[in-house]
Amino acid sequence: MENAVTEELADTGYVQLSLADLSGRVQQPLASLPTRTPKQLPLTELDPEAFEWLIAEIVSRQDNRGVQFYGRKGQKQHGLDIVAREPDQRRSLYQVKRYQQLTAPRIKEAVEDYAGSPRPQGHTEPSRLFNPYRFVVVTSAELDSDTTYVDTVADLQDAYVGDLEIEFWGAEAVGRKLRDATSLVTAVFGKVWAEAWCGGASLPNDADAPRPLGLVSGPVAVLGLQSLEDNAKASEKDPARAARLYGELADALAQGNFPGHAAHVRARQAHMAVAAGDADAAFDLLFELQLNEILRGQTSVRSGSLEGLASKAAQPRVAKWTVLECVADWYEQGSQLPQTVPALRRLTAAADPHAGLLCCLVLEQALVDELYDGPASSLVVEPEDAPSALLSELRELAQSTDSRDVFIRARLACAVADASLALDSMPADVESVYSPLVSAAGAGRYQQARGLIISRAARAFALRGAPDRAAELWNQSVLASSEDGWFGDARFALRATRQLANDQGGLVLGLDAITRALPNRKQLLAGTFNPALTAYEAAHRDKLPDAFGDTRRYLWESRLQGAWQEELMAMELLGDVLAAGEHPALAVESYLRSGAAQKAVQVAKEMQEPVDVSGWLRSPVRRCVAAAVQVAQAQEALITDANADPLVSSLLNVAEGLWQSPAVLPHPELDAVKAIGEFAHRLPDSAVDSVLSLLEPAMAKKRATTGKPPSSLSTCSTSSRNGETTSRGRLPP
Structure with a gap:
């Protein structure tokens, strides 16, 4: 028309x-x-x-x-x-x-x-x-x-x-x-x-929102920048002048809240800078563009032009490119500390303005890779690629840097605190590293990032056997995040308290009604897309490389937000992706971390080698212990006699307190009794008395009813003491 x-x-x-x-x-x-x-x-x-x-x-x-x-x-x-x-x-x-x-x-x-x-x-x-x-x-x-x-x-x-x-x-x-x-x-x-x-005025516009008309008619016209754009295009025979005009245009677009259009113009500005012979200026422009893409949550970035400029640049630009490249590759490759830590050392020594942010990103990725949880604890990084010396230096570099951005300062502080803890640290250790941060957040030092800090502290306590302290802090995070307008983070904290209560045998009622009252789902660490949706979609379509990267982004966001329920869901999804990619041992490990017992057992039954669950049997997280016990039971036939004795001993430790534990799922104590039954035909003599002591309440009830102990228990006891083995004797339930 x-x-x-x-x-x-x-x-x-x-x-x-x-x-x-x-x-x-x-x-x-x-x-x-x-x-x-x-x-x-x-x-x-x-x-x-x-x-x-x-x-x-x-x-x-x-x-x-x-x-x-x-x-x-x-x-x-x-x-x-x-x-x-x-x-x-x-x-x-x-x-x-x-x-x-x-x-x-x-x-x-x-x-x-x-x-x-x-x-x-x-x-x-x-x-x-x-x-x-x-x-x-x-x-x-x-x-x-x-x-x-x-x-x-x-x-x-x-x-x-x-x-x-x-x-x-x-x-x-x-x-x-x-x-x-x-x-x-x-x-x-x-x-x-x-x-x-x-009958009512429209809601006030978000200060960070673009003018709606610019989304359909083009921001250059809407913001009255057409003549500036025309002048920039007409000046391209003079690259230096064109670069300056494109820079002014990009600034105006950014101020008008059109960052995507501004980035496109910045790329053109960099191209003109190269044509004008100013390679350093071009590198700096492209570096900022790629860094912003990573901060927006992109799991892959295009960096061909930047790589070419980096090959000709001097320090510290080479170091910045090294770190940026490794950070961008993290979703697929994991942490690359032998490359990033020396580069961060150079940037910190040079007092580069990006040193604090880059230290924060690398340390956060190392935390999500579980490199600080303990030896050989990572699913994606080999132990030789993350030696303790590099881990210590990375933590020290992050502790020594700073940032003008209060959100980055808050994230740095939390990352350093988490990197000071191992998975088997005690609640007192958590208190020593997080108590100063929580106090500072409450005093307003970290402004609108206080809810993030409190949630991270809550997660640290929850994983180390202090559920009451964790619940208290997550409730504080709900209040802080709501007051600061981060209702998505408040929702995650509420869901974390429910998850925590469920794992302890408690019940949180009315959470759905509460979350429906939240006016938005704003999150402090959210990118420009929902990684959970993209990860589930990619997994559903069997696009495993995409699913792996998107799931890692999902895990990154939930882990660093202190969103415990979302973290467990992301870890379970990672197990699904690994299982589909035929990595059963890693899949089982992911399921153990998330407490997805049924999926862990399903994969473990198909394996030819047993999974070492000894560490998870000592976990203070009940769902993880229950999953580990069930995997041990499913793999009983694969466990050697030499390994069976210490495993049974660990199962007996889990089963302690059976009669006082909540009779709801997860129920690791009851699962442990069932698993011990699977090993009944080869119980060591040292374990029999412990088993009898564990089951004494059931035996007493049976004697009171029939006047004699359960026959199968007597048989099991006699057989073990005489050194005999039965075909598949089981202890009574």
Whole structure:
């Protein structure tokens, strides 16, 4: 339609406009204030340009298949023609005329000036401009209140029947169309008029949100930057000048909250800098672009140009590129400390402004890789690639750096605290490293990152056997995150308390009702996409490389947010991906970490080698212990006699307190008794008395009922003491 209309407009004096052009016509504050129930909106008080924009917005929001806007060359305001293509492909023409007052002759004149005289069927006259089937005159004056005007419009409709459909929108019709357009009324007339006319003003715009029109019409036009962009393009024969102009354009786009468009222009600026011979400036621009991509949550980045510039650069740029490349590859490769730590050492010594942020990113990735949990604890990094000397130096480098960004300072502090703990650390160790941070967060030192710090402390306590302290801190995080507007983080903290309670045999009621009251799902560490959704989608489609990277991002976000339930879900999903990729041992390990007992057992049963679960049998996390016990039971046939004795001893330790433990899942004590039954035919003599002592309450109950102990238990006891082995003797439940 646009090309056909453009041809029609040749030599007519019309010029095509965009909605972005019209949106720049800002209305000055109105003098009048509404009554409690205003009769009409003050359309006649609007500036002509503002009224034209208002009608353009109304027509654009109707059900149509495209809208074009046309004004007169050289005239600031001579009415506005709007051509809309209807769903049936016919055209409607709207002419905007800001009349202060209507008269019957003026109504006739408005129609006849465009349409001329009515045309009979079969006429041979040329088509009218824009060739519409419907002609709508829109005015700011009242029409419906005067029967003379209404009758005049009706007479015109009768006169043009079969030729052209005629409509007239007066102030009343425009007002009706705006009754539910709260945001538009707020933008044009102000909050007070929106409350009076629509029943409430639109919510205030997020300070970080772009102008909505820029999302569909292009931010350059919406922000009035077209001439700057044209000048930059025209200057490309002078690369240095073009680079400067593209930099100004990128700055303006960034300030207008269009970071993606700004990044595109920055890349062009870097290209011009290279052409001008300023490789260092180009490197710095591209480095910032790639770093921002990583911070936005991208699991892969394009770095060809940056790599080429890095090969020619000097320190510290080479070190920065080394770290950035390893950080970007982490989702697929894991931590690469032999490369990153020496590079961070150089950056820290040079007091590079990015040193603190890069130390934070590398240390956080090492934490998610479980490199500080203990020897050989990582699923993705071999022990020889993460020696203790490098781990200690990385922690010390992070502790020695700083950042102007308060959020990065908070993340650095939490990362250093976590890196000071092993998985088998005691609650007192957690208290010593996190207590100062929690106190500082409560005092406001970390501003709106306080909820993050408190959640990280809660997670550290939960994993090290202090559930009461963890629950207390997660509740504090709910309050802090809610007060600071991070309701997504508050939701995660609430879900963590429920997970914690469930694992301890407790019950949290009403959580769904509470979370539905949260007004948003904003998260401090959230990227620009939901990694959980993309990870599940990739796993469902068997796109294992994508699923692995996205799941690692999901794990990264949940782990570093202190979102314990989400972390367990991410770790379980990682187990699914590893199992699908035929890495059963790693899959079982992931399932053990998440407490996904059934999945762990399912994979373990198909393995030819036993999984070492001894460490998880000592875990203070009940779900992990239960999963480990069930895997040991499932792999009984694979466990040698030499390893069976210490394993049974560990199972007996788990089973202690059986009669005092909560009778709900997870129930590692009961699972341990069942597992011991699987090993009954080869119980060591040293274990029999412990088994009998463990089952004494059941034996006493049996004696009280029948007068004799359970026969199978007697047989098991006698067989073990005589050194005999039964085919598959089991202890009684």
